[in-house]
Each structure stands twice: as C-alpha cells, then as structure tokens.
Amino acid sequence: MAQGRAEGSAEAGPAAGEAAAAAAGPSVAAWRASRVGRLRLDRPKALNALDLPMIRALRAALESWRADPGVHAVVIEGAGGRAFCAGGDIRAVRADAMAGRREAVEDFFAEEYALNLAIARYPVPYVALIDGVCMGGGIGVSVHGAVRIATEAALFAMPETAIGFFPDIGASHVLPRLPGALGMYLGLTGARLSGADAVHAGLATHFVARERLAAVSAALETDGVAAIASHAAPLPAFSLGPHRAAIDRCFGADSVMEILDRLAAEPGDWAQQTLGLLRAASPLAVLWSFELLRQGAMRSLEDCLAAELALTRTVTAHAAFHEGVRAMVVDKDRAPRWQPGRIEEVDPAVIRAMFATPAPG
Numbered sequence: 001m002a003q004g005r006a007e008g009s010a011e012a013g014p015a016a017g018e019a020a021a022a023a024a025g026p027s028v029a030a031w032r033a034s035r036v037g038r039l040r041l042d043r044p045k046a047l048n049a050l051d052l053p054m055i056r057a058l059r060a061a062l063e064s065w066r067a068d069p070g071v072h073a074v075v076i077e078g079a080g081g082r083a084f085c086a087g088g089d090i091r092a093v094r095a096d097a098m099a100g101r102r103e104a105v106e107d108f109f110a111e112e113y114a115l116n117l118a119i120a121r122y123p124v125p126y127v128a129l130i131d132g133v134c135m136g137g138g139i140g141v142s143v144h145g146a147v148r149i150a151t152e153a154a155l156f157a158m159p160e161t162a163i164g165f166f167p168d169i170g171a172s173h174v175l176p177r178l179p180g181a182l183g184m185y186l187g188l189t190g191a192r193l194s195g196a197d198a199v200h201a202g203l204a205t206h207f208v209a210r211e212r213l214a215a216v217s218a219a220l221e222t223d224g225v226a227a228i229a230s231h232a233a234p235l236p237a238f239s240l241g242p243h244r245a246a247i248d249r250c251f252g253a254d255s256v257m258e259i260l261d262r263l264a265a266e267p268g269d270w271a272q273q274t275l276g277l278l279r280a281a282s283p284l285a286v287l288w289s290f291e292l293l294r295q296g297a298m299r300s301l302e303d304c305l306a307a308e309l310a311l312t313r314t315v316t317a318h319a320a321f322h323e324g325v326r327a328m329v330v331d332k333d334r335a336p337r338w339q340p341g342r343i344e345e346v347d348p349a350v351i352r353a354m355f356a357t358p359a360p361g
C-alpha cells in the first residue's frame with residue numbers, strides 16, 4: 001500500500017482525512033473500493049508526471065493486491081482534470097544525470113520499466129481512465145494494461161525525440177506492433193493523437209464521453225469490466241485515415257534518410273508538416289529511436305525494456321538529452337540548439353556504437 005494512505009472504504013475516493021494525512025507521502029492515492037483496487041495519480045500541478053516515489057507507490061499497491069482474491073480489477077486515473085499523466089519526472093532525471101548521480105538515474109528508469117512490466121503481466125484486468133494528457137511515462141502506466149478507456153479530452157503522444165531521448169516505457173515493443181508503420185511515425189515525430197485516434201491506432205481500447213467517465217468508473221466497481229461496453233460512445237473517424245497510406249509508404253522505409261526522401265517526394269501539406277516535426281526533433285534522437293524501434297519489432301516486451309534501460313545509460317549522459325530537456329521542460333524556450341543540427345550531419349558510426357553491445361540480461 002502507498003505510504004501514508006491507509007486502505008479506505010470510501011466508494012468515490014480515499015476518505016478526506018487520508019488525503020490530508022498523505023500530503024508528505026508519494027503523490028499517489030491507493031484504496032480499495034468494493035472488488036476494485038483504485039489508483040489515482042495525484043500530482044496535478046506537474047500534470048501527474050511520475051517521480052520515483054509515485055512509481056514505488058504504484059508498484060507497492062499492485063503487489064499488495066496481486067495475491068488478494070477479492071481484487072477483481074485495478075483502475076487507474078489522473079487527478080485534476082487536465083492530465084492522466086504527462087510523463088516521467090524528466091527534469092529530475094536531467095539534474096541527476098548532469099550531477100553525475102548515475103545510480104539515481106538508473107533507479108528511476110529500472111523501477112519505471114519494472115512497473116511497466118508488472119502492469120503487462122498483471123493477473124486481473126488493469127483499467128486506465130485516460131481523460132487529458134497522456135504522454136511518455138503516462139502511456140507506460142496505461143498501454144500495458146488490458147483496458148485503456150480514452151475520452152474526447154484525451155491527448156496521446158510519445159514526444160521523446162523532441163527532448164533528445166527516445167520512446168521508452170516499452171514503446172519499442174508497443175509501437176512496432178501498431179498497424180503498418182504508424183508506430184514508427186508516432187515514435188519519431190511525436191505526433192499527437194486524440195482519444196478517438198488512439199483507439200484507431202490501438203493505444204486505447206475504448207472510447208467513452210468525458211461526461212460518462214464517472215458513471216463508467218462507478219460501474220467498474222459494481223459490474224466489473226463487462227460494464228464498459230454499455231457506456232461506449234460512437235467512435236469518430238480516424239483523423240489520420242487520409243494519411244495512412246502515406247505513413248506506411250514513408251515510415252516503412254529502411255533508414256531515416258529514406259523516410260526524409262519519401263516525405264519530401266510526397267504531395268500535400270501533411271508530408272511537409274511531418275518533415276517539419278522530424279527536422280525540429282533532435283537529429284541524434286531520431287536516429288537512435290529509429291534503430292531502437294526497428295530492433296523492438298523482433299524482441300519480447302521484457303527484452304525491449306532491457307534494451308531501453310541499456311540505452312538510458314548512454315542517452316542520459318548525452319548533451320542532446322540535457323539540451324532537449326532544458327529547452328522543452330526546464331527553460332521552456334522550445335528552441336533547442338542541437339549538435340549536430342541536421343540528421344545528415346550525424347556520423348552513422350555514433351549510432352552504430354550505441355547499439356553495438358547487447359542489452360545486459
């Protein structure tokens with residue numbers, strides 16, 4: 001159980017006294033409601049971004065319910081109405097990396113990825129209610145679960161190439177398994193998906209109107225996962241539908257250079273906007289993410305997470321990561337100065353060297 005949060009009997013949330021008592025503990029509320037274990041990411045000012053105490057609290061709650069035959073499902077949501085979870089506490093990771101606290105960096109990613117794997121292997125349905133921003137680490141605490149309910153206010157993305165990082169949290173397993181080359185497109189460009197689009201892409205499983213989410217949440221406690229279907233809203237069309245063929249044509253290429261060439265040859269605004277996203281991202285990050293996603297297509301989730309953890313060791317020590325997080329998260333000037341500045345200028349040997357040693361077991 002999460003520290004500072006005793007098991008509550010409240011139906012709609014932890015008892016008021018518990019919430020106050022937990023102010024100094026991890027920003028996660030965990031409580032039992034009927035036959036459901038409930039988790040709420042409770043750090044709304046940081047858009048519920050995951051820090052290490054939150055990751056540990058989530059893991060502890062899941063482990064405490066794992067062997068409890070009274071827990072028939074786990075439901076996770078975000079507090080505050082704006083975000084499910086904006087990602088990991090990448091600002092702290094950058095500070096640790098730049099100060100040479102390698103162990104702190106290692107602990108963060110090792111425990112985050114272990115949580116992702118525990119969710120994927122969870123013995124009862126793990127249900128994420130995604131209403132608002134769901135990026136990076138937020139996808140990691142939802143996509144591996146059996147049920148991902150998205151509302152019209154949901155916004156999904158894997159934006160890591162913009163900060164000189166790479167699609168982690170098991171994304172190197174998940175993205176290559178999306179239809180066609182959609183995963184490579186999402187992982188390299190950081191393109192955003194609406195809740196409905198996330199269902200079409202396979203990141204979410206159900207589309208529910210935001211105004212019905214509280215009713216779904218209550219029904220999960222009384223009727224279980226089977227209750228979701230009766231609350232589903234009609235699914236709007238896939239906004240990427242008109243671009244699906246071009247996505248597969250361009251992002252199915254064998255190299256980043258070939259992706260760029262094919263986008264440049266593609267008619268219409270979408271291809272030029274997509275080229276713009278790739279050109280704004282860290283050139284190194286686009287290249288190392290391409291290689292990771294390509295290798296992930298052939299690996300198990302466990303091996304993908306191990307390969308990602310190995311890659312965090314080189315990437316978090318890299319100037320591209322320090323600069324990307326500075327520009328997008330710390331200073332928020334959104335004007336990263338990448339070195340080298342263009343994909344064409346990256347020495348392929350640098351990328352090859354990063355993947356030369358196999359991920360340690």
Ligand code: QUE
Pocket residue numbers: 045046047049086087088089090091135136137158159160161162163328329
């Ligand atoms: C790209 C990213 C992330 C990002 C911004 C980007 C990311 C991430 C955060 C984030 C958001 C809110 C926080 C926080 C970090 O922002 O992965 O600490 O409070 O976690 O452009 O990949």
